[in-house]
Amino acid sequence: xxxxxxxxxxxxxxxxxxxxxxxxxxxxxxxxxxxxxxxxxxxxxxxxxxxxxxxxxxxxxxxxxxxxxxxxxxxxxxxxxxxxxxxxxxxxxxxxxxxxxxxxxxxxxxxxxxxxxxxxxxxxxxxxxxxxxxxxxxxxxxxxxxxxxxxxxxxxxxxxxxxxxxxxxxxxxxxxxxxxxxxxxxxxxxxxxxxxxxxxxxxxxxxxxxxxxxxxxxxxxxxxxxxxxxxxxxxxxxxxxxxxxxxxxxxxxxxxxxxxxxxxxxxxxxxxxxxxxxxxxxxxxxxxxxxxxxxxxxxxxxxxxxxxxxxxxx
Numbered sequence: 001x002x003x004x005x006x007x008x009x010x011x012x013x014x015x016x017x018x019x020x021x022x023x024x025x026x027x028x029x030x031x032x033x034x035x036x037x038x039x040x041x042x043x044x045x046x047x048x049x050x051x052x053x054x055x056x057x058x059x060x061x062x063x064x065x066x067x068x069x070x071x072x073x074x075x076x077x078x079x080x081x082x083x084x085x086x087x088x089x090x091x092x093x094x095x096x097x098x099x100x101x102x103x104x105x106x107x108x109x110x111x112x113x114x115x116x117x118x119x120x121x122x123x124x125x126x127x128x129x130x131x132x133x134x135x136x137x138x139x140x141x142x143x144x145x146x147x148x149x150x151x152x153x154x155x156x157x158x159x160x161x162x163x164x165x166x167x168x169x170x171x172x173x174x175x176x177x178x179x180x181x182x183x184x185x186x187x188x189x190x191x192x193x194x195x196x197x198x199x200x201x202x203x204x205x206x207x208x209x210x211x212x213x214x215x216x217x218x219x220x221x222x223x224x225x226x227x228x229x230x231x232x233x234x235x236x237x238x239x240x241x242x243x244x245x246x247x248x249x250x251x252x253x254x255x256x257x258x259x260x261x262x263x264x265x266x267x268x269x270x271x272x273x274x275x276x277x278x279x280x281x282x283x284x285x286x287x288x289x290x291x292x293x294x295x296x297x298x299x300x301x302x303x304x305x306x307x308x309x310x311x312x313x314x
Contacts, residue, residue, distance in 0.1 A: 042238075044070075044084075044091045047098065048110040057109065058150070065107040066311070067152050068094040069143070071159035073117040073166065076125035078226035078278030080250060081234055082241040083127040085226075086161050087115040092237060093158050093300050100304030106311060111155075114143065120165035121266045122225075125277055133165070137173040144177035144185060155185045156207060156307060160299075162224075164264070174205045188303045209306035211298055222255045227280015232288035233295060252281035 049057050070093070072086030082088075094110045101108045116139060119130040131139075147155055155177075159170060170187060177185045186207040194201065194208045201208055223229055234242045253274055255263065263273050271277075 044087060044113050046091075047095050048091075048112050050112045052109070060107055060109050061151055063107045064153070065109045066101075066154040066156060066307070067111050067147055068097055068108055069111045069155055069157045070094045070113040071117065071157050071161070071170070072113070072115050073119055073129065073161050073163070074115055075119045075122045075128040075161075076277040077230070078250070078282060079276050080243040080247040080278075080282055081226050081231065082238075084115070085230070085234060085238075085241070087113050088238060088241075089233075089296060090158050090160055093160070093296055093303075096296065096300035097156075097158070097304045097307070100301060101307065104308050106308060111143065111147070114140065117159075117161055118163055118166040118169055120163050121264055121270060122163075122277065123266060124268060124271050133169045136166075136169045137176070140170070140173040141177055141180075144173075144181055144183055148177075148181045148183045153184060154311070155183060156303075157185065157187045158303070159187060171205060178204065188306075190299070190302070207303075207306055207310060209302040211302045221252045221281045222257065222260055223280030224260070225274075225280065226278035227253075227282055228284040228288050229280070230278075231282045231285035232290045235285060236290045236294070237296065247282040247285060250276070250278065250282045252283070253279050254281075255279055 043051075045051055052060075070087060070090035072090045074083050075086065076083055077085050091110075091113050098108050098110060116129065116131050117136055118133060119128040122128045123130045144155065157170070157174065159166075161167075174185045174187055177183055185205075187205060188207045188209065189199070191201075191208050191210045193199075194206065199206055199208070221227065231242060231247050235244070255273065259273055260279070263270055263279065
């Protein structure tokens with residue numbers, strides 16, 4: 001894995017990455033969820049194995065079900081967003097992928113979300129839980145071993161947490177799972193991310209999907225963490241987790257790319273550069289066209305399409 005900074009400067013980042021972090025936040029297992037279909041109680045265990053009987057899980061695996069594994073972290077998302085955004089959104093993406101796969105009669109089941117990752121960059125803020133690299137890798141390996149023991153053949157991991165150290169641990173855990181268990185495990189990423197991080201299309205640790213992004217104006221501010229894009233996306237999918245009034249009052253950070261490089265190093269300097277945690281302009285969330293540039297829907301649809309193609313080649 002390479003330094004993740006180029007990702008922040010890429011077209012992918014300008015269009016999608018702001019919509020990722022906005023996607024990272026939450027306080028509890030259950031919270032009030034509102035979308036355009038109405039309001040209901042929402043659980044990150046919804047539609048996962050945790051809501052299934054063991055016999056249902058076994059039956060699905062016997063039918064050749066692939067496993068979708070939502071992955072993320074609990075971390076600060078500025079003073080206006082909940083800390084569990086990452087895992088809420090990873091879980092939501094997996095549910096949407098499952099729905100897309102059902103249209104093609106591809107069986108899939110969602111594993112309980114994994115959210116004990118590494119927060120190297122934002123670990124200095126209360127609410128940003130972080131684990132040791134070896135702990136994270138061991139837990140993931142044990143998850144993979146369980147799935148392998150149940151005769152699962154294919155696992156697709158969905159992770160939207162941009163921390164470089166977390167990405168390295170994921171990469172190594174997936175590689176060890178593939179090598180030691182013989183299990184087909186792949187992290188699902190866009191070709192924009194693959195290109196920026198110089199990940200070869202044939203790397204077996206990844207399933208790389210292609211997505212064409214519409215042209216977008218250069219943002220006035222570096223907006224990569226709980227800024228306008230992130231806040232707008234949370235407003236669309238999880239509005240009860242957004243402190244709207246506070247978001248409207250927050251001033252833009254207006255970081256330079258040099259300051260962003262320092263911010264990415266983590267440690268005490270992060271709180272010096274961004275005392276409130278966010279990077280961007282949360283108050284401008286109302287100007288974001290979340291319907292025209294919906295990270296969750298685009299990721300889900302294109303990832304599902306690539307999974308269908310991949311499974312069709314086997």
